[in-house]
Amino acid sequence: MKRFIAFALAGILVIGVQSPIRASAVQQQKNEIVTIQSTVPGEELVLSTRLLEKNFNELLDKKTEKQNQLSIRIAKLLAEHFGKNSKVQGGGSANYIIGPSESGDFFYTPASTAFVNHGHVGLYYSSNTIVESIFPTGVRSISANVKMVEKGAVVKSVSTTDAVKQNAANWVYTQIGQPYSLNFMNNRNTGHMGAKNCSKLIWSAYLLYGGLDLDVNKGFGVYPRDIRDAKQTTFIRQI
Incomplete structure (x- = not known):
């Protein structure tokens, strides 16, 4: 397998x-x-x-x-x-509620699917509303008060203005209903609209509305850990 x-x-x-x-x-x-x-x-x-x-x-x-x-x-x-x-994204040992944060912040949680340790990210649209893209349903919103993550999950902020954060958050909210994309290996080179995975969702939002490339290594694929480790982000808290 x-x-x-x-x-x-x-x-x-x-x-x-x-x-x-x-x-x-x-x-x-x-x-x-x-x-x-x-x-x-x-x-x-x-x-x-x-x-x-x-x-x-x-x-x-x-x-x-x-x-x-x-x-x-x-x-x-x-x-x-x-x-x-597959287990639920952020699942497996996902026994912790991520909780609220400010609009434009994001969380990263360890997550695995079919032996692939890929991680998972989601963006805060508001303090209590998270937007994320999950397999197989695609982009959805979920309350931060019920979103389960694994131990080691972190919440981070993007180092930019409040206006950019809000604009990025507003854009991801408009993407709710878009399908999930399995093209994670080359997602830097695909369009910003349409199907997308969790890291492409956040990467596109800040690239389009803040000119920020939240990809730590600028490879062909933007993965959740690339978003987590981007130099334009700051640590808020860890589960």
Whole structure:
């Protein structure tokens, strides 16, 4: 099962790609797989990245439509697998209520899905209302007084003006109802509107309404830990 996830992550690199992938880009994405898949045995990571390299030339020759078809197939496989094996986002040992904070703040909680330790983030629209994107339903609002997180969760503030924070919070609220996106490996390069995962939601909000790039390493994918560790954020409290 872990090998399936490693292979699927390698394959999902092509999701959303609208032009041929450069070799250097593939190498960087391979490195990111290793970063987020720290729980997968090393030999299986090697197998997955070698599989990517083996098919690299073939991928370069594919037309955009064929790439998209492959991406959809991989996303469906992941969706089916996550549906059978996933815990509630922020779940597992999610025994703690995150509680209120100021508009524009966000929380990060440890979270895993199908062996992938990815974390999860959500933004405070108001002191008691959180907006987050969760699999499989997408962007929703939930009361901060009932939102459960795991031990080690943190609440952080973005170092900007109150106006920027409020504008970012207002924008994420307008995104409620948008579907969830499984394209987490290349989400810096997808549009701000439409389907998005939890970290893309917050990243887009502050990029659009504050010119802030809350991505600590500026890789192809913006992950929850990238938001948590962004230099433009400050610590408020920890669970």
